[in-house]
Amino acid sequence: MITDPNKIFDTKSAAVQTLISERNWQKLVDRNKITRILNFLKNDITFGFTKKACLPASEILTAGHGQALTKSILLKTLFDACGVLCRFHAFRVKKELYTGLTRPMTYNLLPNTLITAWIEVFYEEQWLVADGILLDSDYMRGLQIGILPSEGEFIGMGAGIFLSGNSHMIWNGKNHTYCQRAAITEDMGIIDNFEWFFSEYKSEIKQLGKISHKFANKIIDNVRNPQ
Secondary structure: OOOOHHHHOOOOOHHHHHHHHHHOHHHOOHHHHHHHHHHHHHHHOEEOOOOOOOOOHHHHHHHOEEOHHHHHHHHHHHHHHOOOOEEEEEEEEEHHHHOOOOOHHHHHHOOOEEEEEEEEEEEOOEEEEEHHHOOOHHHHHHHHHHOOOOOOEEEEOOEEEEHHHOOOOOOOOOOOEOOOHHHEEEEEEEEOOHHHHHHHOHHHHHHHHHOOHHHHHHHHHHHHOOO
8 A cells, every 4th residue: 555645645646737727726716616626526536435445646536436535635635736725634433334335244354443534624714624525416315315314313335424414515615514424433633644644554544445346336336326
């Protein structure tokens, strides 16, 4: 697994720079820039699993999908490249977050908690959680149709949400957005030393790689496109 932050958050890679140029994000005012990058991460980079649990941002772009850690890597990279102040907040979550996306034997072999992260963006003198990018709109629509209860909380299928706050998945310039908050067991704080983080938690991050990307993505596609 790559642990060099310069290779993980590869802001100067051709893929990242070409995307920013094509979308003209650098020329936008801050609110529009943030909104369009968040919308891109939410729906153009759909919810899904890659073969490796940690990849450079440029490779996540190529894959076109990601889970919480990989989407956070890409979001931070795009914000950094566009001059948007942001920070990387790490957590541990219950493995129940991935209930329904793994085979039973694989699920039983997973540790009780797994590493995750979200990005917080600084806008109008406050830090706002941008976790709402994790689950794309089509996937959330499928969950709401076939799986989600009407109230309380739901943990599973990649979601950890308090349903009373379900409306706060879209950023309006003033609000936090969440997709995995209900599954959090430990706040690991804001990460500033990424070389330390990716080296120190290398083995824990690799645990996410035990989730079969082919199996999980097939389930996710079935939710997104119900027959």
